[in-house]
Amino acid sequence: MLDQRQIDIAAIHQATGIYTAVPEIEALLDQLGWPEQGRRLLDPGAGNGGFLVAALRRLDLDVDDVEEAARRVHGYEFYREAVADARRAVSAHLRERGWGSPAARRAANEIVEDHDFLLSPVPVGIWDVIAANPPYWRLANLPAGYRIDYEAVVAAHARADLLYAYLDRSADVVTRDGHIGLITADRWLLNSGSSELRRRLGTRYCVAGVRRLDAASTFYRPKARRKGTVARVHPVSLILTPTRSGRPLGAEPFRLAPSPAVDGVPLRDIAQIRLAPWLGPDGIFIVGPNSGLPAEHLVPVAEPADINAGTLRPPRKWALATDTTAPPPAILAHLDATLHRMPNRGRRPVRWLPPETFTGKLPLNHDAVLVPRIARRLTGIRLPAGRLPINHGLVVISGLPVARILAMLDDPHVQAQANDLALGIDNGYRSFTATLLRQLVIPRQHLPEHPAS
Ligand SMILES: C[S@@+](CC[C@H](N)C(=O)[O-])C[C@H]1O[C@@H](n2cnc3c(N)ncnc32)[C@H](O)[C@@H]1O
16 A cells, blocks of 8 residues: 555656656766766656666776675655656666676665655765756645655755755765756756755856756656657756856856857857777786787777876877787787786677777877877877777867867867867866767857868
8 A cells, every 4th residue: 555655655756757868968977077087977757767777887896896886876766656667677777797696686676776765864075976856846745744844854945846855965965076067957056946045056167068958968858658759848958067167156047158159150050079999908908118029909099197287198009900800829828918907898798809999980190189088188199090090088089180179279269269168277277078078069260161271
């Protein structure tokens, strides 16, 4: 028998359970810099576990390490069927990674907690990343029994909508230096009824990385639910950052288009933008100058440490270039002697293939531009043909003449967009992800057909 609280929760879930499509989840995790810039992540309204699985997928976990998986990623959900869905999704993901069923199940049970994020106590100061698509539903719509408890617990400035209560509680719960990544309706940024909430959040946070999203492609309803279009909301994705790198938030409405709209086209429409591959720790697929391995199987690499004052130093390391055909015995012997140091996430069924395959895609046979992901300002650096960029700290832009790409990145309108979109990290550094670069609108005078450039 369902008690009245379960019936109320089912009604709230029915109204608020609108799930996020994977590409938007991935883009939000990119913007949050998870996991490079995060230790522990919470989704406070986990639904069917989409955020949790995406966050786990990015972690280098040992097989069956339940404790570590549950320490790094956690989700709250109060609707039992959704809890079961999320646990199934987490468990299936871990089994795909080679975990045994009992460990996968235990981890899923610990990671997805059947718990009310608003009305029940939650630990404070242990999660430094909150990633959420919070429920939104007005106070007046809440089932009567739930509403009584809700009004008793939630502060007046956060009471008018479940969304406000979620934002307020997230700010209370996250660590002092933590980030909150949100996919939400834009109303709380603009409404007068949320001005006190904005003012309070603004004493701790700036807003970075605001992007308008398309409701039709961002959200979907759980399968078993009634058909129909998603609610008519104007969704945005943004990061609340405790650093000063974003735009200030205050009682006044937060308008979404701060800089004058740039007349141009997104960089993704005119150039190729890709993250440099990760090839594992040094000494396996990446070797020094005196490896003695056959030179025709080695490619000089470029990594973040090779960048000095805006230029690239001569290569100091080389990558083994292997493809699906078996490499010569010297390379196999080298790999057999070193592959035991490869973390699990880098292991491939074909042992001579690196964690992320690059042959056929990189290195490029023409010059391109490297963008360091972590930098004080968006900066491009010439990457000569034949040099392989490695490491997720680098993004490569290609497909246009280098001088043209460098001029685009230097344009003040492009710099301003990059600063608005980038998540601030400590000491004035920002994170310029591949997702961010793809969105930058390049003013027309830089476009290939424009004679002046
Ligand atoms: C908008 S959905 C988002 C789900 C998932 N994070 C996603 O984006 O795909 C919000 C979820 O929060 C849950 N929820 C609402 N209020 C809650 C509360 N007070 N405590 C825990 N979960 C809650 C709902 O049941 C729903 O599944």
